[in-house]
Amino acid sequence: MGMLAKIRRMHLRDGLSIREVSRRTGLSRNTVRQWLRQEGVTEPKYPKREAASAVDAWAEHLASALKADQHRPVRDRRTVKMLFEQIRALGYAGSYARVTRWVRGWRAEQDAAPRRAAFVPMSFELGDAFQFDWSCEYVFVGGLRRRLEVAHTKLASSRAFWLTAYPTQSHEMLFDAHARAFQALGGVPRRGVYDNMKTAVDKVGVGKQRSVNARFQAMCSHYLFEPEFCNPASGWEKGIVEKNVQDRRRQVWREASERRWPDLATLNAWLAERCRACWAETAHPEWPALTVADVLQDEQARLMPCPKPFDGYVEQPVRVSATALVHFQRNRYSVPTRHVNAVLSLRAYPDTLVLVADGVEVARHTRSFERDLTFYDWQHYIPLVQTKPGALRNGAPFKAMPEVLQTLQRHLLRHAGGDRVMAQVLAAVPVHGLEAVLVAAEIALEAGRPSAEHVLNVLARLKDGTTAIRELAQPTPALKEEPRADVQRYDALRNPQEARP
Template structure:
């Protein structure tokens, strides 16, 4: 194709300098007929050519891709598919081209739809190693325990090495926030000097003018434990912590889309997998400022500049609750059992991400695995043993005793067939606080093996186990006295003693 500059050059050589067409052909390398065609035009005309048609492997999939992009417009930002996800979906449909074609088409399509290109400008940030980390939450969805659940994912990212850590939780409450920091600092191997946050409610009680903040007392206690200084962004200025904001978007496309395709038996299994994925990403991703180094390599240097990581902050949330007449405390529409000795008392509930501790007079009296479902009751049958001693009849239909260990269940079913069996079973259960659960289970199993178990049999076996006679061997008695002549077992001595007394002599009349 000939351009305007070449055409002007041809006209100057022929019309001004008087060069023949053959000489012009030699100098420009253009065909003689092409030169003649343009010289026949009496005036300078800008060349116009038909638009070039480029054949691409994406041509057969553009309509499908445009439909997907249009459908994503009606979804929330969190639910919109990334270009990488769209590329993978097209690949499953038979597309064999590259990722760049798909990305370019999607970018042009979105620009055409919006009518303008985003021209927001930002100042690039740079942090020294060990200086700061940024924290943020994102809302994601995954299949956990057979149900599709909404999860709150904590993102913690070092600003220097760009190492990041992800942990999923049911909520964004204080105990989850504190646990996320403890896990991240343990993974990083230390604590930076500063932490950068937005104005989340678990950290800021009140936003003042400018940078003034009323910081939450429990959050400030956590920062004092780890010795880092918290800093908060201006309101609605998420770009001030753009490193972690970008991390939320990147991890959604690089890690979380894999989590959506799997079924997780529990939250612990999901978090274990996230930990493996984070460490694997450190070894694969290049550092943005030092492209020849991986994130894991820079993290090793940053760990030398981090503050030592102390023991995890005891980040529980404490609430008060009154124990009901059935020895239950209510929390978030669930009920948990406590020892019956504390009925009608006000106790303290210490909430952790994975458990619930019940405290009375600074002593932990009960502990349960925490549940975020609703309308459930969690019993520990040992909490009701002291009450059963006074009310043994409740054993027959007592809800807490449905969770008895299998040996005790079998023993109970046998004992309750007889009159007074409930009282006997209560005596067996009363031995648990005295001797411990494991010895009682062993005694119950031994009694069941005999074929005719009874309460006296269990208690007798338990006493022998406690005394150390479970082996059946005679134990040696240690004494400071020693015998020079060991006594011999001689049954004939008994007959000789009888012969001395005439009344007991053989053949004597009564």
């Protein structure tokens, strides 16, 4: 268009000949003459020269592979290098640059193609609904790069969100995520929008029919909100929280992935601070003059009050082995030896395991998500070593005893019968308490010749001293009637016949 206008100005306005116009523009005289004879002012377009390429024979194969990758998660899609290696193994003889150029052009055509899908904008009332979803993120926790499942809970109206990271997507993690989110957001909306995750839906029926998991239904009943589930493969029905996953990856997880976290609790504490900071920094999409934190204050007045957290444990029966251990998720945890060969109830929380027998808690352990580990509580084995004191010498649970007791054990085992003496000392732990036994063991070690009698004697003296101090601390009762010094009262106790005349 620019060259045609230039030619017309030079010939029609400036009066230059066709020969002179051709000399100045570098075009042939026939081309200049042909353009000037056209009635319109449209510059002609010449077809692009088509040259055969070595990729043309593999275009269909590459296109089908790229279309298949569009239905896969981003992390599972094949790179251009991988596609090049595949077709080269099948007989492609061209260069890698030709494949990258073809793939780049194919993707540009796909981006320029019209989109058939159309969506209706959604609007939610304050306190009406929240949307929930999971995302997979990678960060360094405890010195290792770990895969974490992040729970996203976002209010549909105010756009306030809450993030919590977990090792898995199990039921107890789901329940804990709701409890934390409702507590942080200041209340519970009337509805919750979910996809068809396995921890909530046991079976997807026709239309909106769902077979809801019993434990998930119990949680919804506890918080008094109504669950709603999207149609299969219809993530746009909860697009607010889907977009939140993308935004938080650019805003929060980019920073989190650059840092090193000692444990998951520290990471979640930092996520809580970042969520609140984002509320104050982010403008609301519908009311740009207000921040998310400002709109959240208005929405909190319309939320249902947040009750006490739902006791969201997952319970299963476990049998105690002959070594007083129970197995859970490829790890072993100790219980008191009196429950050997019994069946206990194991209640799994996000960070704790509780063992229950007849409704009474008998053991508690910090939950581990590693594999093939054993976690002992050496106090569980104290009753057993009373009958088997020889097990103290190489007993695995007793390697976790406090350093004072291990030092005392080394002193006692130098002499014959030292294991039995040490068993007597450990038998005092359930009676007097661990702190008192540790103090008595330190005093006995300072004496130079520790023994069970010495430790038990110190414990008795400590107990008596504590009792005496407690008695002295009590107020002295006041007398209602002062005593009188009357010795004649003793004569009334004598037999009258024995009285002197």
